[in-house]
Amino acid sequence: MTETMNKKSAARENFKCGAGGLYDPLQSEIVSMQKLTNSEMFFEIRLPDGLSLEHQNGQFVEVSIFGIGEAPISICSPFTQKNTFELVVRATGSVTDHLHTLKPGAKVGIRGPMGRGFDMNSWKGKDLLIIGGGIGLVPLRSIIKTAIAHRDDYGTITTLYGTRNSSEILFKDEINEWQNRDDMTFDITLDQESEDWNGKVGLITTLIPPLNIDSKNTIAIITGPPIMYKFVINELKKKELTEDNIIVSLERMMKCGIGKCGHCAINQSYCCIEGPVYKLSECKGLTEAL
């Protein structure tokens, strides 16, 4: 119980909302937008009155369009970025479809940051194995950028990224840059072959066995579609990673973001305040988690 309460307190830290209380969003401005794929749009957003979001990597915000509703969206900019923050939105519902039609300068409502993010402080000195499937790469971008900015704080940095086909690859320019660095590895595999792709083809799990992992000194971070987790975790366990060193970020339907509406509950845990980031060891007993 005490442990749960501590986790909850972390969720409330830095939470921002309008003057009308917890459910009232802050009217914020879209600074820039960039189409990443046919269905994903990148947004840079500025809070009003010079406020900084002050988020942890891995947290999320509720983005609000009055007259339509709210949607929970992962933050993809590193916590060190002040002034503005960044999101990637897949058009998949009424709020997200509408967001894609907006232009820079338009206003959106923001509540957040919400949830428990990645505790990167505790990863200092460790090797990082970052594993993203599809749109799961979005919150992981904040980790990669932070780790690069504080390169000396971490050991090796390896990112494995799997997505369906070449047209769905996110952050192409940045990935290019990351692949060209000699102080980290970034490996991609696609589910589908195509003429414009001469890289690896196959599921993301195929990238794990060839890795040389120092199991006692590695933190693996996994974000992706629900089906991906157990297969990736299986491969990591073969590499003898412990459940304390495997970190997952879970997707759930989140309406309120403050542990009240009940939609995101995973057994006794409210994913929107105690997650979305969990150690695998914390998922023990959370039978609905994976």
Place this chain on the structure above:
Amino acid sequence: MKIIKRDDLNNWLLSFEECYTVYAPVALDKNNRTLALINEKTDLSPGGQLPLGPIRLFFPECEKLLKYKNGQSSGITKTFSKPLLIFGCSAADVKAIKFSDRFFNTDFVDPNYESRRQNAVTIVYSGYVNNGSSKNSANNSNSSNTEFEALAFSDYDIQVVSLENNECLVKAGSDPGKELIEKFNSKLTSATPDTYNLWNELEVKTREIPKEADIKKAAKLLAHDKVEDEFWDEIGKRCISCGGCTYVCPTCTCFDVYDRGSKNEGVRLRCRDSCLLGGFTREASRHNPRGSDGKRTKRRIEHKLLYDPMRWDGETGCIECGRCDNACPTGIGMYNVVKEMLKKYD
């Protein structure tokens, strides 16, 4: 402790209007009662459990969270000009309010619940009560409709215990309740030592009321993982996803959020939602972690008997009011499921 004549209850409650918004059970017709604002002509109909409990006044079916106009928004919280005073709660109802208080006030304090709940007063009505099936119930204790309603042992501000004659005992259960009894005392007379003995006897009688089913035993079975998924699949087959159980449950707190209006002007609402509905956990990707009736019925019972105790210091989320059993058209309310569970696994 004080004594009040049952005929004086309405006037006593009206005297609170100076400081409170007073709600009490009234009869809508022969078979229906609800909590409503009272006046001099109100025909009070307390006694027996209301179909929807008093928690509705703190967490209603639907309420406005905020209003917006031309990009500007403001929260909506204040609803009552004076704090609420709710007469006619059952012992289970005040337990449910305590449970909900903790839920809505932990970590993030819910502003809407808080604004309604702040300084609100609960008055339990128990003892030899009319079961509420006919009007004039409060003046009708000697009729065949009289039932013994459990006394509350805690969590109330004031408790009014109806006796077999035309009198009621009045006792404070909190400091605000004590002050109110002292302040609004025009209809009250002092209790005698006999009265205290009588109260104790009625508490003993309350403890002797047989339980419909052993909820705690069922909670233990779940805690020890004794109930198989096949059991839930079978219960799930009987669920018609009407959401009735969660709608009447006084400890259910789930809600959905809706915008009503145009993009320029409108309101954001929250309305009660139900974990028994298929779309409750469906994500934007269309993935649904609880994609079957079996998983959803399992969730409802396990939430109350397994996960609530884990979260709230061992306390189950079922306050044993039986409302879900009354509401469920196919007989899979809490008591019925627990009976089947105990029969199969105990």
